[in-house]
Amino acid sequence: MSATARDLILDRVQEDAVLRGFGALSVDELADPGKVSRSGFFYHFHDKSDLARAALVRFVQAGHEGFMALVARAEDLSDDPVERLMIVLQLVSKRLEDAGPKPGCLVAAACYQDRLFDAAVREENRKAMLLRRHRVLDLLITAARAQPPSPDTDLDDLADMLTAVIDGALVIGRIRQEHGTAARQVRLYRTFISILFRE
Amino acid sequence: MSATARDLILDRVQEDAVLRGFGALSVDELADPGKVSRSGFFYHFHDKSDLARAALVRFVQAGHEGFMALVARAEDLSDDPVERLMIVLQLVSKRLEDAGPKPGCLVAAACYQDRLFDAAVREENRKAMLLRRHRVLDLLITAARAQPPSPDTDLDDLADMLTAVIDGALVIGRIRQEHGTAARQVRLYRTFISILFRE
DNA sequence: CCGTCAACTGTACCGCGGGTCCAGTTGGAT
DNA sequence: ATCCAACTGGACCCGCGGTACAGTTGACGG
Numbered sequence: 001m002s003a004t005a006r007d008l009i010l011d012r013v014q015e016d017a018v019l020r021g022f023g024a025l026s027v028d029e030l031a032d033p034g035k036v037s038r039s040g041f042f043y044h045f046h047d048k049s050d051l052a053r054a055a056l057v058r059f060v061q062a063g064h065e066g067f068m069a070l071v072a073r074a075e076d077l078s079d080d081p082v083e084r085l086m087i088v089l090q091l092v093s094k095r096l097e098d099a100g101p102k103p104g105c106l107v108a109a110a111c112y113q114d115r116l117f118d119a120a121v122r123e124e125n126r127k128a129m130l131l132r133r134h135r136v137l138d139l140l141i142t143a144a145r146a147q148p149p150s151p152d153t154d155l156d157d158l159a160d161m162l163t164a165v166i167d168g169a170l171v172i173g174r175i176r177q178e179h180g181t182a183a184r185q186v187r188l189y190r191t192f193i194s195i196l197f198r199e
Numbered sequence: 200m201s202a203t204a205r206d207l208i209l210d211r212v213q214e215d216a217v218l219r220g221f222g223a224l225s226v227d228e229l230a231d232p233g234k235v236s237r238s239g240f241f242y243h244f245h246d247k248s249d250l251a252r253a254a255l256v257r258f259v260q261a262g263h264e265g266f267m268a269l270v271a272r273a274e275d276l277s278d279d280p281v282e283r284l285m286i287v288l289q290l291v292s293k294r295l296e297d298a299g300p301k302p303g304c305l306v307a308a309a310c311y312q313d314r315l316f317d318a319a320v321r322e323e324n325r326k327a328m329l330l331r332r333h334r335v336l337d338l339l340i341t342a343a344r345a346q347p348p349s350p351d352t353d354l355d356d357l358a359d360m361l362t363a364v365i366d367g368a369l370v371i372g373r374i375r376q377e378h379g380t381a382a383r384q385v386r387l388y389r390t391f392i393s394i395l396f397r398e
Numbered sequence: 399c400c401g402t403c404a405a406c407t408g409t410a411c412c413g414c415g416g417g418t419c420c421a422g423t424t425g426g427a428t
Numbered sequence: 429a430t431c432c433a434a435c436t437g438g439a440c441c442c443g444c445g446g447t448a449c450a451g452t453t454g455a456c457g458g
Contacts, residue, residue, distance in 0.1 A: 226415075
């Protein structure tokens, strides 16, 4: 169970898949000299789709835990649901600001390379997307119970909007080669939320 | 200048690249039986990057013209800059609703497949992104002159937000295999704008 | 001390797809 | 008649994904 070759490979993928795209990663590169052999790769993963699936699961898991940590911090800092929501968004924005030079989202990356992967990868991606919506939705629902949004707004769509804004801004940032776009967009989303949920 | 093989190939790409990803398109498929030969492909395009660049230019051009048509319609319908903005967003939302079953954005698609393409493609993509911002920014600036937004908001970020919301929602919609996500997100963006720019 | 099994390594091989080269054809403009 | 652009066809190379399989190494249990 220790740090096997499998983990070494997954580390490399996590680093490079977003930067360069899954398609650009060859098995030989992943099983880079001194690390794992080509055969070692196929010992652990049936094919590249299998690798993609595993990397996706890992990425989503890490993201989820990270988000939940932010929620926990917000719960420590305030009892008011709306305030908590605002704190979480603040923290999310900060987290995006501290991200590396070319941040991106594996989920989005996989989305436009459908045919490269099999149905299992797509299904993993679907689950990831639903998870993202639900964890924000929870915050929105409790906030709305304390303070109904005005004008009245579909909370599902509002939850999706955070994901959309982040994923979209990551694309923009990558293409324009600038830093902090996603963080700024989350702050903008935050002002939208603050308007909707103010008394 | 007529409908040469070049155009036939570009038609095919425009259809399939978003659905399946550039990577999944083989030259043999693009130069599909009865259409163009493999040699014909390389006669017109130096390599796949070259094709991607051409397809991107075409896609962006068509998108720009489409958007400008919507702006023109809005200008016919109202003299008030804020109202015009709202109409444009309404039309954009409608347009996304009428889109095909698995709509996507070539620009976003290319973004996560960087290494597949060369610097020229990336540059084309950067230009496309800046164009997108500017055409929305124009609307926002004239609207803000007539009716300053409250609370005061960075118009560049606000312009980016539309692109972000659309591109992000297209990703969400594709992954969740649902229809109309992007259209709903644009409507949500529209309510945000309407709050910011109301008297 | 021996056997066993999981976790590998190395090597040879296949097929596909991108890309090159080049010789030849075809149809319209001059 | 000729010339050129727009192709076609076929031979070829290479890198990459994937398969197959025989062999090694080290931990652990009897």
